[in-house]
Structure formats: structure tokens, C-alpha cells
Amino acid sequence: MTVETRLVQVRTQVLKQNDVVARELRTQFHEAGVCVVSLVSSPGSGKTKLLEETLSTLGASHQVAALVGDLATENDARRLSKTGVPVRQITTGTVCHLEAEMVRQALAGWDLETLDFLFIENVGNLVCPATYDLGEDLRVVLFSVTEGEDKPQKYPTVFNTADLALLTKLDLAEAVEFDRAAAYRSVESVRPGMPVLEVSAKSGVGMEQWVGRLRDRRRQLFPGQAVTRSEEKPATEAGTSASG
Ligand SMILES: Nc1nc2c(ncn2[C@@H]2O[C@H](COP(=O)(O)OP(=O)(O)OP(=O)(O)O)[C@@H](O)[C@H]2O)c(=O)[nH]1
Ligand SMILES: [Mg+2]
Numbered sequence: 001m002t003v004e005t006r007l008v009q010v011r012t013q014v015l016k017q018n019d020v021v022a023r024e025l026r027t028q029f030h031e032a033g034v035c036v037v038s039l040v041s042s043p044g045s046g047k048t049k050l051l052e053e054t055l056s057t058l059g060a061s062h063q064v065a066a067l068v069g070d071l072a073t074e075n076d077a078r079r080l081s082k083t084g085v086p087v088r089q090i091t092t093g094t095v096c097h098l099e100a101e102m103v104r105q106a107l108a109g110w111d112l113e114t115l116d117f118l119f120i121e122n123v124g125n126l127v128c129p130a131t132y133d134l135g136e137d138l139r140v141v142l143f144s145v146t147e148g149e150d151k152p153q154k155y156p157t158v159f160n161t162a163d164l165a166l167l168t169k170l171d172l173a174e175a176v177e178f179d180r181a182a183a184y185r186s187v188e189s190v191r192p193g194m195p196v197l198e199v200s201a202k203s204g205v206g207m208e209q210w211v212g213r214l215r216d217r218r219r220q221l222f223p224g225q226a227v228t229r230s231e232e233k234p235a236t237e238a239g240t241s242a243s244g
Pocket of ligand 1: 041042043044045046047048049050070076123124125168169170171172199200201202203
């Protein structure tokens with residue numbers, strides 16, 4: 001057996017094992033009635049900023065929590081904790097993506113049945129996270145107007161494994177002479193018909209549609225459920241705060 005063959009075999013086994021854990025997580029999430037949304041993008045596209053605004057808005061009416069992945073630091077968890085919702089950081093060390101097992105371990109001690117939404121921010125990377133299922137219901141890929149219009153063509157796998165694309169930092173579009181038509185052509189060329197929402201977490205443009213999309217998704221998944229868990233029972237703390 002060549003070294004290359006062995007490497008491919010080990011990678012296939014890792015992915016298979018990840019799929020097993022992701023399937024278990026998905027079942028667990030559905031049984032608990034929590035809608036799980038993951039965010040993937042290149043570093044700095046605005047995942048945490050989007051979540052800061054999303055958690056603040058949705059947190060006013062829903063039971064919300066977040067996991068956030070980075071190679072190092074707890075900076076993002078600290079930022080998100082300021083919204084008042086339960087947050088935990090996953091630090092991956094040298095690993096450039098989150099895996100289902102990391103998510104499973106990070107959820108230890110959280111009562112998923114108290115949650116309406118769980119958000120998972122992946123490590124900033126447009127390559128590695130694409131092939132790792134995390135058991136989420138909705139995978140969202142972000143690309144910002146400052147990154148160049150051809151990101152979908154350059155990183156097709158991440159666009160093909162996501163359910164929705166968010167074009168972020170719309171407030172900067174004019175300053176960087178963003179070519180909207182070219183960006184849409186790029187999306188269409190790798191993923192015809194992919195839904196795209198345009199947002200600016202800074203100015204608030206498009207945020208209502210984004211939050212509306214999340215509410216719709218949860219209603220589709222759990223049609224018989226109350227709009228929010230707090231209507232069913234008193235809110236309880238899902239877990240400890242950052243890194244808890
Ligand atoms: N002008 C503007 N800046 C934004 C917007 N969203 C995020 N930013 C800025 O872009 C920078 C990166 O945003 P983050 O939210 O930290 O990006 P991220 O994707 O979480 O980054 P990583 O976690 O490192 O991958 C920060 O300085 C944000 O303030 C936006 O809508 N408009
Ligand atoms: Mg971040």
C-alpha cells in the first residue's frame with residue numbers, strides 16, 4: 001500500500017465516523033425540537049458580527065444559544081456572550097474546521113429541549129468545513145462584498161454543501177465597487193437556483209429578511225410547536241457562559 005492510498009483511506013474513515021456522529025446529533029436535535037443553524041465563511045466575512053445582531057434580535061423572543069469555533073482565542077465567545085445568551089467556544093488548535101464530535105462534546109450539560117435555536121459558527125475557512133456535516137438543519141455560507149465576486153467559483157464545494165448564501169457587509173459595496181451581477185453569476189455557475197440574501201449586520205439592511213428566514217425554517221421543521229419555548233415553559237439557562 002502506498003502512503004497516498006493509506007492517507008486517502010484514513011481520511012475516508014474520519015469522514016465516515018463524522019457522518020455517524022452527525023446523524024446522531026441531527027436525530028437528537030430533532031427530538032429536542034431545536035433548529036440548528038451553522039455558519040461557514042472565510043476568516044473575517046462577518047460571521048460573529050452577524051451572530052451578535054441575530055442573537056440580540058432573536059434572543060428577545062426565542063431561546064437561543066451558540067457554539068463558536070476558532071483555532072485559538074475565546075474572543076468570539078466573549079463578543080457573543082455580551083448578547084446575554086449561552087455561548088461556548090470550541091478551540092480546535094491546529095484543526096481548520098469543526099467536527100461533529102467537537103459539537104457533541106461542547107454541548108455536554110446543555111438541555112437542548114429548552115432551546116428554539118442553536119447557532120454554530122465554524123472556523124473561518126472556505127475549504128475544510130465544507131465536507132464535515134455537523135448535524136445542522138440549515139447551513140449558511142457567507143461571503144462579503146470585500147472578498148471579490150468570484151468566491152463561489154473558486155470554492156464551489158462550500159457553496160454546494162450550503163443551503164443558503166449570505167452576501168455580507170453590503171454597506172461597503174459602493175466603496176469597493178462591488179459588482180453585484182458578477183457575484184450572482186458566480187453563485188449561479190456553481191449552484192443554480194441557490195437562494196442568496198444580502199445583508200449588512202452593521203447598517204441592519206436585510207437583517208429582517210434573514211431573521212424571518214430563520215423563523216420560517218423553524219416553523220417548517222416543527223410545525224406543531226409553539227413559536228417559542230418560553231410559551232411552553234419558563235426559560236431556563238441552557239448552560240454556562242463562554243467556554244463554560
Ligand atoms: N462595515 C461592515 N463591517 C462588518 C460587517 N460585518 C462584520 N464587519 C467587520 O468585519 C470584521 C470581521 O468580522 P467578524 O464578525 O469578526 O468576522 P468572522 O467571520 O466572525 O471572522 P472569523 O471568526 O475570524 O472567521 C470586524 O471588524 C467586523 O466589525 C458589516 O456588515 N459591515
Ligand atoms: Mg468569528
